[in-house]
Amino acid sequence: MSKVKVARKSTRIDMTAMSDVTVLLLTFFMLTSTFVKKEPVQVTTPGSVSEIKIPETNILSILIDPKGKVFMSMDKQSDMVETLTKVGNEYGITFTSDELKKFRVEPTFGVPIKNLKAYLALKTDEQDKVLHTLGIPTDSIDNQFKVWVKSARATNSDLRIAIKADQTTPYKVIKDVMNSLQDLRENRYNLITSLKNETAKN
Amino acid sequence: MAEIQSNDGGGKKKKGGSKQKKISVFVDFTPMVDMNMLLITFFMLCTSLSKPQTMEINMPSNDSKITEQEKDKVKASQAITLVLSGGDSVFYYTGLPNYKDFNSLKMTSYKPDGLREFLLKRNTEAVYKINELKQKKLQLKISQEQFTKQVSEIKSGKNTPVVIIKASDRASYKNLIDALDEMQICNIGKYVIDKITPGELYLIKNLQTKGGLSQSAAK
Numbered sequence: 001m002s003k004v005k006v007a008r009k010s011t012r013i014d015m016t017a018m019s020d021v022t023v024l025l026l027t028f029f030m031l032t033s034t035f036v037k038k039e040p041v042q043v044t045t046p047g048s049v050s051e052i053k054i055p056e057t058n059i060l061s062i063l064i065d066p067k068g069k070v071f072m073s074m075d076k077q078s079d080m081v082e083t084l085t086k087v088g089n090e091y092g093i094t095f096t097s098d099e100l101k102k103f104r105v106e107p108t109f110g111v112p113i114k115n116l117k118a119y120l121a122l123k124t125d126e127q128d129k130v131l132h133t134l135g136i137p138t139d140s141i142d143n144q145f146k147v148w149v150k151s152a153r154a155t156n157s158d159l160r161i162a163i164k165a166d167q168t169t170p171y172k173v174i175k176d177v178m179n180s181l182q183d184l185r186e187n188r189y190n191l192i193t194s195l196k197n198e199t200a201k202n
Numbered sequence: 203m204a205e206i207q208s209n210d211g212g213g214k215k216k217k218g219g220s221k222q223k224k225i226s227v228f229v230d231f232t233p234m235v236d237m238n239m240l241l242i243t244f245f246m247l248c249t250s251l252s253k254p255q256t257m258e259i260n261m262p263s264n265d266s267k268i269t270e271q272e273k274d275k276v277k278a279s280q281a282i283t284l285v286l287s288g289g290d291s292v293f294y295y296t297g298l299p300n301y302k303d304f305n306s307l308k309m310t311s312y313k314p315d316g317l318r319e320f321l322l323k324r325n326t327e328a329v330y331k332i333n334e335l336k337q338k339k340l341q342l343k344i345s346q347e348q349f350t351k352q353v354s355e356i357k358s359g360k361n362t363p364v365v366i367i368k369a370s371d372r373a374s375y376k377n378l379i380d381a382l383d384e385m386q387i388c389n390i391g392k393y394v395i396d397k398i399t400p401g402e403l404y405l406i407k408n409l410q411t412k413g414g415l416s417q418s419a420a421k
Contacts, residue, residue, distance in 0.1 A: 015231030022238035029242060033249030045254065046379040049386055054256040064375075162256060167376035171286070171369040174378065178395075182261055190256040193379055 037073060038107045040131040041065035046167035047196030054190060058158045060149070061192070063108065064165035068173035069135030070145055071110030072152075079156050080104055086151035087113065087144075095120075110135045113144055138176045146180045153184070161189035257382060261395065282324065282365045284317070284381055285402050288372030292317055292381070293409070299401055304408040312380045321388040324363045331356045332389050357391025365393040368402060 034056075043063060056075075063071040074080050081100050088095050091113050095103070099120045103109070106127075111119045111134045119127065119134070138145040153159055161181065165174060181189060278297040285293040285307075293307050294317070300306035310316035322329055332353055339349045356362075367381050378395075385393045 012228075015235050018235045019231040019238065022235055022242060026238055026242050026245070029245035029249065033245055035248060036250045046376040048255060048257055048379055048383045050255050050257040050383070052256050052258060054254055164254075165375045167374060167379070169375040170371060171373040171375065171378060172371040174375050175369070175371070175397075178261065187261045188258070189261075190258055191379065191382075192254045192256050195255050196383075 039063060040071055040108055040110065040128070041069065041166075043164060043166045044168075045164060045192055045194045048191075048193035049196060050193060051195070052190075054162060054192065055160060058156060058160055059162055060152050060159045061162045061164055062177065063110075064163065064169055064173060064177065065132075065135075066166040066168045068138075068169065068176075069110065069132070070138050070177065071108050071131075071135060072148060073108040074152065074159075076156070077104045079152070079159075080106070080109075082155045083148070083151045086154060087147055090147050090151070093117070112137055113147075138173075138180060143180055145177070146184060149181065149184055149186065153186070161186055162192050163189060164192040257379070259382070259395075280361070280363050282321070282363050283402070284365060284367050285398065285406060286367065286369040286373040286377045286381055287406060288370065288374075290377065292377070293402075293406055294320070295405070299405060301401065301405065301408075304405070304412065307405045307409045309409065312377070312384075317381075317384055318387060321363075321365070321384055321390065325388050325390055328356050328359060328362050328389050328391075353389075354391065357389060359391075362391060365390055367393060367395045368398040369395070370398050370403065370406075 041063065043065060059075050061073050063073065065071075074083070081104055084095060084100065084103050093113065093116075095117070099117065102120050108131070110131065115134065119130070122130070136145045136148060137143065149161070163174075163177065181187075281298075282294060282296050283299070285295075287293060290312060291309060292312060293309050295307045308320075310320060335344070335349060335352055335356075338344050339346070344352075365385060367378070369378055369381075382393075384390075
């Protein structure tokens with residue numbers, strides 16, 4: 001009777017190679033990525049065949065939700081502060097340096113000017129709760145949207161305007177925004193869409 | 203790989219009868235991989251890899267100083283007016299609106315066999331030329347710069363149609379983008395977004411009631 005020897009094998013797996021791969025992937029993601037900006041409302045952009053990419057800098061993006069609320073965001077923080085000061089001057093409101101500092105880091109803004117001071121005093125999580133119920137007024141009596149765009153343009157003349165609206169937004173709202181822009185002689189702007197593949201039959 | 207074997211005091215091998223000390227330094231990379239995977243997941247979820255597409259658009263100026271004469275008049279034979287209405291329906295008429303004949307306004311859809319077919323038919327010449335150019339570009343006969351230059355030349359040619367897009371308040375933003383998209387697909391270079399007039403709303407109503415409005419007006 002001979003004993004059957006079972007070879008004892010180590011179950012240890014060498015993870016070094018795996019680690020190499022993950023580090024490589026991580027580096028790739030870190031280098032290629034741009035962070036998604038936090039938006040107060042969920043917006044589904046309509047599809048289009050247009051293949052022009054949006055430039056990365058000097059963008060004033062106008063976000064329009066299905067109910068017609070308008071929000072804005074800018075990519076340069078220094079421009080945001082200057083714009084706010086200019087808008088404040090227009091309405092006779094001066095902002096303290098604390099308020100300016102808080103406004104600087106806002107990813108998206110869209111608050112009626114008279115509520116802005118109270119809004120900036122709130123904590124970040126409370127701001128998130130109320131922001132989607134606010135929005136910049138665009139109606140013809142009190143068109144604060146125009147003032148914001150005008151101030152932003154005065155701050156940075158290279159600014160490009162991009163409109164990002166939900167596909168179910170009624171045209172009435174878009175028309176108001178477009179009319180306000182036309183009044184300011186902002187005749188060139190971009191409409192943000194998502195890619196759709198479709199070509200003409202030849 | 204991650205193992206370092208060190209012989210402590212290798213020089214003194216089998217001398218002096220002292221016991222050898224073999225230390226194996228095996229670094230376990232599993233937690234490292236775990237952490238990396240976590241980070242990768244985080245970056246994948248928090249980033250937008252593809253930049254959004256955009257459509258560039260030039261709007262006519264709202265300036266009231268521009269008088270009617272200064273505005274470019276469009277030849278009636280080349281003008282196509284699209285009226286975007288609610289419920290994903292789109293109406294069109296060519297030339298000047300004809301308020302007497304309710305059939306002058308046609309109803310169509312955003313599907314490829316609707317609006318696109320009509321526009322392509324009106325723009326056959328330019329579409330044909332541009333397709334030829336695309337072939338040339340594929341065969342590397344012309345460069346990208348030449349291609350874009352010639353395409354814009356063809357698009358602004360004399361016999362191409364001019365499309366006026368008018369959206370009613372009930373149309374959605376998607377409808378507008380779809381209509382603008384058709385302009386790109388059908389290679390129409392000259393198009394404009396304009397305000398809807400009561401006349402066009404009347405035409406739509408007249409078509410929906412099959413001439414009921416013009417009949418009652420005639421009485």
